[in-house]
Structure formats: structure tokens, C-alpha cells
Amino acid sequence: MTFEPRLLIRHTLCRLFPGIVLLLAFVMLLASPPASAEYGDVVLNKRAEKAGMRPVIFPHWFHRIRFRCRVCHTEVGFEIRAGSNNILMADIIEGRFCGKCHNNKIAWGPQNCQLCHSGLPGLEGGVRGGPTTGGPSKW
Amino acid sequence: MNHLSKLMLCPLLAAMLAVPFYSATAAEPAKSKSTNSKSKTATAAEPATAPAVAETATAPPVQQYQYSTRPAAIAGGANPFNRLLKVAKVPHQSASGDEIHDPTNEGTMILQPPLEAYDGLPQTETGLGNGVDWVKALDDGNIKPRWERTDPTAEPMVMDMNIVRVPKSSMPDVVFPHRQHTLWLACSNCHPDIFIPRKGANQINMASIVLGQKCGVCHGKVSFPVSECKRCHSQPKKVAVNGGGPTQ
Numbered sequence: 001m002t003f004e005p006r007l008l009i010r011h012t013l014c015r016l017f018p019g020i021v022l023l024l025a026f027v028m029l030l031a032s033p034p035a036s037a038e039y040g041d042v043v044l045n046k047r048a049e050k051a052g053m054r055p056v057i058f059p060h061w062f063h064r065i066r067f068r069c070r071v072c073h074t075e076v077g078f079e080i081r082a083g084s085n086n087i088l089m090a091d092i093i094e095g096r097f098c099g100k101c102h103n104n105k106i107a108w109g110p111q112n113c114q115l116c117h118s119g120l121p122g123l124e125g126g127v128r129g130g131p132t133t134g135g136p137s138k139w
Numbered sequence: 140m141n142h143l144s145k146l147m148l149c150p151l152l153a154a155m156l157a158v159p160f161y162s163a164t165a166a167e168p169a170k171s172k173s174t175n176s177k178s179k180t181a182t183a184a185e186p187a188t189a190p191a192v193a194e195t196a197t198a199p200p201v202q203q204y205q206y207s208t209r210p211a212a213i214a215g216g217a218n219p220f221n222r223l224l225k226v227a228k229v230p231h232q233s234a235s236g237d238e239i240h241d242p243t244n245e246g247t248m249i250l251q252p253p254l255e256a257y258d259g260l261p262q263t264e265t266g267l268g269n270g271v272d273w274v275k276a277l278d279d280g281n282i283k284p285r286w287e288r289t290d291p292t293a294e295p296m297v298m299d300m301n302i303v304r305v306p307k308s309s310m311p312d313v314v315f316p317h318r319q320h321t322l323w324l325a326c327s328n329c330h331p332d333i334f335i336p337r338k339g340a341n342q343i344n345m346a347s348i349v350l351g352q353k354c355g356v357c358h359g360k361v362s363f364p365v366s367e368c369k370r371c372h373s374q375p376k377k378v379a380v381n382g383g384g385p386t387q
Contacts, residue, residue, distance in 0.1 A: 036229050036230065036232045036236075036237050036238055037232075037237045037238065037239040038230075038231060038232070038237065038253045038269065039230075039267075039268040039269045039361075039364075040268075040269065040360060040361040041237075041239060043239060054241055054244060057239055057240060059250075059253075060361045061253055061256065061257075061269050061271075062251065062253075062256065064273065064284060064323075064361075065256060065282050065284060066284055066285065067284050067285050067288070068284045068285065068286050068295065068322070068323045068324070069323045069324050069328065070286065070295070070323065070324050070325040070328065071285060071286070071287065071288050073324070073325075073328050074325045074327060074328060075287065075288050076288065080328065080356055080357065081356065082360070100288065101288065106288070106289070112246065113246075114244055114245050114246025114247075115246040115249060115250065116246075117244075117246075118234065118240050118241060118244045118246050118247045118250065119239055119240060119241060120238075120239060120240065120241045121241070123239060127360045127361070128239055
């Protein structure tokens with residue numbers, strides 16, 4: 001049997017064919033365009049999906065039209081760094097964190113589950129909408 | 140598999156393999172050339188390393204800005220603005236089509252689309268981020284966000300003090316305006332955790348900002364993105380009479 005380099009390459013490629021197709025599909029998935037979420041949208045999924053709910057999506061743009069940053073990041077007590085807040089549903093119902101406003105007095109109450117728990121299953125937590133700085137948004 | 144089908148598969152395989160290399164060549168010619176030649180030898184000699192090589196060769200494709208308000212200078216062509224800063228393909232989608240909200244969720248359709256809320260608000264030149272000039276919207280009275288949670292009449296304590304920082308590079312000087320920041324934030328949001336409130340105590344550079352420290356804690360996530368260079372680097376450098384040459 002003679003060793004022709006061209007034949008060898010071809011045979012190796014043919015043997016690897018399914019693997020290469022799978023790899024290409026994976027690479028194409030990675031290279032897909034970033035999600036077109038609105039700038040500043042935050043996905044919260046530390047607990048939601050483990051508890052059988054959709055991830056929470058917090059829209060910064062909606063809230064900053066109505067409140068200045070200080071209200072939530074000082075008065076209500078949200079840390080600025082994404083990922084450093086531990087928000088339990090019990091906290092919200094008892095009037096802490098989101099529940100300071102989402103209490104049927106200032107804004108609609110926590111019985112409207114589907115308005116916050118509206119994310120696609122499997123989303124990773126963090127700041128979305130094309131964040132251009134890294135670090136804490138990736139926590 | 141017979142011999143004929145193998146022969147037919149080979150050009151197809153070659154074409155599929157060429158695609159990622161081609162896109163990588165467009166992004167960084169020097170690097171992809173070396174990986175290309177390396178991958179050829181690797182595929183022939185030891186198939187086990189082939190997947191790893193292919194993975195490194197496929198850099199994410201260059202993102203083109205899709206904003207209608209983009210200036211002509213960065214509208215693509217031979218020199219597109221490319222720092223691999225990911226930008227949403229279609230900005231300001233409504234919740235049902237923004238790829239993070241679940242369209243099958245009954246609450247999703249009730250949520251307000253961003254563009255409806257931005258109607259009548261001043262726009263930024265670049266259209267990056269939310270595309271809204273939030274400070275101008277506040278100054279012009281387009282929006283009236285509360286300073287206190289329950290009191291709609293409470294007013295912020297505004298401090299009007301500019302801090303000029305002189306970068307070592309040739310970029311224009313940075314003017315940090317306290318006024319625009321104290322309109323939105325309390326002192327304790329930034330001091331002392333992010334910035335030590337003492338002159339000369341803070342080392343700031345663009346690398347740390349892009350990594351999400353200092354200004355990058357907010358800018359690039361919620362506040363206007365760092366790609367709007369001129370909004371911070373806004374004051375021309377003071378150049379000495381001799382053009383910065385040796386003194387004497």
C-alpha cells in the first residue's frame with residue numbers, strides 16, 4: 001500500500017466528518033449575534049429557575065424614567081454591582097428590595113408573577129443589552 | 140460509504156472548513172495565516188488536535204452598527220469601527236422579540252416597548268446604549284424621575300464642581316462633571332467605595348474602566364457606553380508654546 005499524502009488527508013477528513021459538522025454547528029451558535037435586549041436590562045436567575053419560575057428581567061430604562069438611581073441604589077438598598085444582591089421572594093412580599101415599591105401602593109404588587117418572571121428559560125444572570133464594559137456585569 | 144460519495148464529500152468539507160478561516164482572515168490577517176497553515180498540518184498528522192485549532196481560528200465576526208442615527212464616518216466601508224464591543228443588532232426591540240423575554244409568557248405582551256417610552260426624549264448623536272440623552276431629558280423636563288421613593292417634590296442636592304483629569308495619552312482631557320452625577324446619584328453611591336474623595340487618590344485608566352471598575356461600574360452597563368469617547372474626553376489638551384518639547 002502506497003502512502004499518498006492527499007489520500008491520507010481525504011480519508012482522515014472523511015472519518016472526522018460528523019465531528020467537524022458538530023463542531024461547526026457549535027461554532028455557529030457561539031458566533032450568533034448578541035441578544036438584542038435593551039441596554040441595561042438585567043437578568044436575575046440565581047434562584048428563579050431552580051424554584052421553577054422563569055428568570056427575572058429588570059429593565060433599567062423603565063425605572064430611570066420614574067426614579068433617579070439614588071432611590072434604588074441607596075434608599076431601597078440595591079448594591080450597584082450586578083450579582084451582589086441576594087433577593088428572595090419572601091423579602092419582596094415582606095416589603096424589602098423590589099417590594100419597597102412593588103406593594104400595590106407605589107407600583108403593582110408581587111402577585112403579578114408573570115411581569116417580572118418573563119425571561120427565556122436557561123438565561124444566565126447579568127447585565128444584558130450589549131454591555132460594553134466587563135467585570136461586575138459578568139458576575 | 141463508497142469511494143464516489145467520499146470524493147463528493149471532500150470539496151464540501153473543504154468549503155466548510157474554509158468559511159471560518161476566511162472570516163478570521165478578514166478580522167486579523169496575520170494571526171489567522173499562521174493558524175491556517177498550522178491547522179492543515181495538524182489535520183493531516185494528528186486528527187485529535189483538529190477541533191481545538193478550528194475553535195481558535197473562528198473569531199466572532201465583525202459587528203456592524205445598525206443604528207439609523209449613525210454618522211457616515213463609521214457606517215462601514217473599509218475601516219469599520221471594530222473593538223469587538225458587541226452591539227445589539229436591532230436596537231430597542233419590544234419585549235416579545237428581544238431574545239431575552241419569553242414570548243410564550245402571558246406577562247410579556249403587557250410590558251411597555253422601549254421606543255414607546257423614548258418618544259419625545261432627546262436622542263444622543265451616536266444612538267449607542269438606550270440612544271437617549273438622559274441628562275438632557277432631565278434638564279429639559281422631559282422626564283421627572285423622583286429623587287425620593289415616596290415624595291414626588293423632593294429635590295436633589297446638586298454639587299456643581301468639575302474635575303479635570305489629564306490623560307498621559309494624546310486624548311483630550313477628561314472633564315468629570317459632578318452636577319450631572321449628583322442629579323441622579325447620592326454621594327455615597329460613588330464615595331468612598333468606587334472613588335476615594337481625595338485629589339490624586341484615584342488611579343483611573345481605560346483598561347480598568349473597560350474591565351468594569353471605576354467609571355465602568357455604571358458606564359457601559361446602564362449609563363452611556365464607553366464608546367462615546369468625546370462625552371468624557373471633552374476638553375482640548377493645553378499644549379505649551381514650544382509644542383511640548385524640552386523645557387528651557
